Amino acid sequence: MTPSPSGGLTIGDLADRTGLAVSAIRFYETHGILHPVRNAGGHRRYGRADIRRLSFVMIAQSMGFGLSEIAGYMTGLPAHRAPSKADWTRISEDFRSKIDARITLLQSMRDRLDGCIGCGCLSLETCALHNPLDEAAKGGTGPRALREV
Amino acid sequence: MTPSPSGGLTIGDLADRTGLAVSAIRFYETHGILHPVRNAGGHRRYGRADIRRLSFVMIAQSMGFGLSEIAGYMTGLPAHRAPSKADWTRISEDFRSKIDARITLLQSMRDRLDGCIGCGCLSLETCALHNPLDEAAKGGTGPRALREV
DNA sequence: CTAATTTCTCAAGTCCACTTTAGATCAAGA
DNA sequence: TCTTGATCTAAAGTGGACTTGAGAAATTAG
Numbered sequence: 001m002t003p004s005p006s007g008g009l010t011i012g013d014l015a016d017r018t019g020l021a022v023s024a025i026r027f028y029e030t031h032g033i034l035h036p037v038r039n040a041g042g043h044r045r046y047g048r049a050d051i052r053r054l055s056f057v058m059i060a061q062s063m064g065f066g067l068s069e070i071a072g073y074m075t076g077l078p079a080h081r082a083p084s085k086a087d088w089t090r091i092s093e094d095f096r097s098k099i100d101a102r103i104t105l106l107q108s109m110r111d112r113l114d115g116c117i118g119c120g121c122l123s124l125e126t127c128a129l130h131n132p133l134d135e136a137a138k139g140g141t142g143p144r145a146l147r148e149v
Numbered sequence: 150m151t152p153s154p155s156g157g158l159t160i161g162d163l164a165d166r167t168g169l170a171v172s173a174i175r176f177y178e179t180h181g182i183l184h185p186v187r188n189a190g191g192h193r194r195y196g197r198a199d200i201r202r203l204s205f206v207m208i209a210q211s212m213g214f215g216l217s218e219i220a221g222y223m224t225g226l227p228a229h230r231a232p233s234k235a236d237w238t239r240i241s242e243d244f245r246s247k248i249d250a251r252i253t254l255l256q257s258m259r260d261r262l263d264g265c266i267g268c269g270c271l272s273l274e275t276c277a278l279h280n281p282l283d284e285a286a287k288g289g290t291g292p293r294a295l296r297e298v
Numbered sequence: 299c300t301a302a303t304t305t306c307t308c309a310a311g312t313c314c315a316c317t318t319t320a321g322a323t324c325a326a327g328a
Numbered sequence: 329t330c331t332t333g334a335t336c337t338a339a340a341g342t343g344g345a346c347t348t349g350a351g352a353a354a355t356t357a358g
């Protein structure tokens with residue numbers, strides 16, 4: 001629990017700080033999200049900035065972004081130096097615009113749903129939801145949340 | 150392609166009308182979303198109302214709801230009779246309130262993200278995003294979009 | 299120094315939402 | 329009628345996001 005003052009955080013420290021499982025943190029590393037250094041014994045050592053990286057991952061995931069997309073944002077951050085505020089601002093601008101698009105889509109679907117349920121036309125043949133769906137329903141296999149907006 | 154006028158729609162008809170794969174429609178049946186009757190030869194026959202059911206499934210999915218949750222809504226509809234407008238209105242009211250909650254959560258996260266990125270505090274220890282995340286991040290394994298709001 | 303904890307790697311397992319494959323049967327047009 | 333295309337079942341495969349398990353080595357508390 002005592003984070004080594006000089007050597008950085010252990011994977012357990014990071015897990016405690018973020019609430020993530022140790023296995024998840026290792027998993028993210030294999031997907032290029034973190035790049036910890038190793039100590040003499042081969043154990044991973046993290047910097048404080050990695051807490052922030054993982055926070056971003058968790059936020060983005062809860063908003064429906066996939067890991068590969070998130071990893072894409074992460075490549076916009078320096079791998080072995082703590083990102084500056086400018087780094088975070090840059091990647092979060094694109095992120096924010098995608099969130100906005102997602103909110104707008106959700107709102108328009110909700111509003112149209114009201115109309116469609118009300119008029120009894122909830123059919124892909126005539127319903128106004130048809131086109132938005134066509135655009136939103138692209139993507140590979142697996143759960144199709146609001147990915148790829 | 151010629152939908153049997155008396156016998157209802159074939160699974161292929163339904164696939165054409167909804168844009169779903171035949172295999173997906175069969176899969177949904179195993180999850181209790183559709184309950185087609187069988188003809189003499191053992192082939193599935195659907196009613197027009199099933200197009201609407203599948204439309205609802207697709208809409209709900211694109212909004213981040215999981216199949217089991219959607220199946221839950223579907224049990225609120227009559228299995229072997231075409232749902233009335235009142236049936237649809239009833240289940241869509243609950244649905245709509247969940248969508249609203251989802252939109253609100255997304256908006257508040259977006260707004261706080263602006264603040265957190267700006268002030269450089271994007272850390273679970275101090276960031277205002279912490280608590281909303283705690284609530285949103287519950288759930289089993291697998292992709293964790295905005296399920297379980 | 300020893301015992302208890304952590305961490306290491308790597309392979310395999312899990313859940314969700316489907317798709318693919320295989321072999322057989324059913325339905326419909328020429 | 330015949331043949332082509334649709335549908336049937338059951339089982340296995342896929343991709344995303346992780347978790348679990350096994351055995352070994354490193355770290356830390358007492």
